Amino acid sequence: MSRALTRTGALLMLVCLAFTSLTVTTRREAAALEPFTGYLMAHFTGESANGEQIYLAHSRDGLNWSDLNSGGPVLLSTVGTRGVRDPALVRSPAGDRYWIVATDLRIASGTSWNDAANRGSTSLVVWESTDLVNWSAPRLVNVAAGIPGAGNAWAPEAIYNPATGDYVVYWATNSARNGVTKHRIWYARTSDFRSFTAPQLYIERPGSQGIIDTQLVEVPNSVGGYRYYRASADGHITIEASNSVLGSWTTLGNLSHLGISNGTGGGNVVEGPMWAQFNGRNEWALWLDQYATGRGYLPVTSTNLGATGNFQHRSGYSMGGNRKRHGSILNLTAAEESRVLGRWGASTPVNRLQSYNYQDRYVRHANLDVRIDPNVSPAQDAQFRLVPGLANSSGYLSFESVNYPGYYLRHYGYDFVLAANDGSATFAADATFRRVAGLADSGWSSFQSYNFPDRYLRHYGYLLRLDPITDAQGRSDATFRVTS
Template identity: 60%
Template sequence: MSALHARLSAIVLAVCLLLAGQALTTPQRAAAADPGYLMVHFTGDSATGQRLYLAHSADGLRWNDLNGGAPVLHSPIGTKGVRDPALVRSPDGSRYWIIATDLCIRCGSTYTNGSPSFVVWESTDLVTWSQPWLINVAGAIPGGRNAWAPEAMWNPETNDYVLYWATNATVNGVFKYRIYYARTKDFRTITTPQIWIDPPGTTPIVDTQMTEVPAGVGPYRYVRVSGDNQNTVEGSNSILGTWTTLGTLSSIGLTGHVVEGPVWMKFRDRDEWALYIDHLNSNGVREYRPILTTNPFDVGTYRLQPATSYDMGGTPKRHGAITTLTAAEESRVLARWPNTPAKRLQSYNFQDRYVRHTNLDVRIDPDVTPAEDAQFRLRPGLAGTGTVSFESVNMPGYFLRHANYDFRLAYNDGTTQFAADATFRQVAGLADSTWSSFQSYNHPDRYLRHYAYQLRLDPIATSTARSDATFRVTS
């Protein structure tokens, strides 16, 4: 009996140790699996750089480009370029907005001849975005010209959003950039703009970004940093109330226009903040660089991070926005913009021709210029598992879609009808099984094919049609 008891005791002890080990390791695994952070940004002054890009980070310091480093949104309106995006989440998390500067340097705009408007997108899930619209903010300011660097934050005191930005205008005989604000509920209409920040004399101010700090962390509820040559840090208990100067970034060697586009980020797993700055490095290249602090109200605690402590990923990261993701948001974002390679669809019976879009029409052509017009990402089908949809590389958000059996490149409006029209089953090539054909999801008796070089959705009954409906997916 004693031997049996000893054996049972050993088993119980082993089980207890196993459970204890699991109890100790489970929180660590949960912490490691916490959702991460999303950054929306632009990359530079080129035409493709002035679109919107996404990056993801698990720890807030090491970033990975999404969508293969290609843009996820572009603007077909205004100047057709966007910069300095802000990402706004509604208080209940049911709605999102991206607001960006309407400016396209080197493609028609200049820094002195920009736009009085911002470009705005809206979403209910962070992945399907509306068509953009323009909101004119500088036009309501006497003598106002450009509108730059929008930001917005929900204000519980007024039960709406405070939208703030930089506009150059003459006030009291002084022409310069100041920070203006207006209130809005929908980013379509605004109250009359008012001056929010106006440094003394002729000192201009262009970029300002604030964040809300949890109660009990310090003497203020909000902290902001402004690009005013000294890069001033201020605190306040009311967004539209009085702000107190706390210091400047000159204490860590950052002064003048060397710094742009500050953006705050709170680490989710500790009481520490990152202040990312669009920094002109010693090589004359602009790039984001983090400053860390455990007390955003004490500028003396700010620590400019060495290059070995962070990784900004493959594409340049310029003035953008960072948000902490929920698990559901992260799942949707990573599924929507995986690093899927760009592909082309080569015609089987006209092998010098490839599927391409031109003015939103879709056809097969040789020698496609620009080459991106013939590049698509084969996404998981919008309407069903085991299917594919074709998203344009240079017009992200636009998919090959049939309507009345004709093909167009169309913007995904998020409807069930669009998803079905833009979804296909990839099957063995009808003319050659080593190639591919694409069967319509909602008209399974019809296939994607070309006819007189135009793309159509047709039933296939002849050898010519089978050849027209056969393609090679190639890089």
């Protein structure tokens, strides 16, 4: 073959590769830019026993919210302090990956605010998903470890930065710097929410004034004159603007004209600013948590973020049954909205599994082991939601724990445990069952394994196992009543 032909072939190959790459990139970007149809809010509810966990709410219009998952938590932290606050929802530019990043803090455990701020966790809690409904187990990332004297890592947020092709994760840390101990905003960069660069100072206010609860929003077409806007709690709710995430920022003002502050200006004292653009129009809501009065979130809105005087109070909103504390809002495509509502929108009944041959005993988890016991306490240890099967949603089901959402009954070495869904195909198969007529009584139910169809869920010595059933004793042990 001649050199000319070789060069021509190589050129054609490069053109094909470039076209393929462009097509894939365009397709991914197009998928991420589908019209938005709804809104998803991640939040916590307060310092109750389960309040410092991940809750979700949904809205069609961006003003009126409904609690998802029957008002219960969607994800529980089992790492660090075993509590989370201030969750941030993050979507990749391609719309094919999502993260929740949250503060590792549980005041309900008896931790004082002084200890939490000065001797608290310097880690953030991260969950990861490819579809917004199936989430990884939580993991800790110690983002503030490199800050001398760091006392905490609070109120994290993250935004994709096209200038660097990765994500800027930013949060507040209380530490001494130049002889002054206060909260400042720090940032680190990451491409995978696993490995992070060393922390860098992002925002510092003059003198002794601290700053916390910063949240950025990117504005299409630079409405108001800037591409990015950020709101922070620093005594006021201060609004700043910039044309780059890590560039210089211009202070636009605050919300004192609305009688709103973060304490310094008095009036309605709020925190936790939370941005959301209304779908299909150039109008933005800035939600503010009225923590000082316990009245929950209120929205102020603007059609031009370039001047703080454009913000006005907004009426005609409702927040649902749960109290919403500091969180974030994600605009949803139709496909995302369908998945979220399909998973958590319906009110899934809470059930128990009653043993056929020991009718005073119910299936329950205890220290993540699974057995049958009488008089289960707390009662939620014996309560499950029968949800569509993780491995096959057609004719199969999985058992999701009520008090450990995201944890499922699964077999492991033919023994049963309660475990967090790790997103793997093996986990999904191990946690999926077909409900069939009871082997000992057709009026009851038995549960056939998805990946070992010759085996059934049964108790043996009061412990749950996955066994082949060959005799009358086994049939009785493998029969249960699904009851409320």
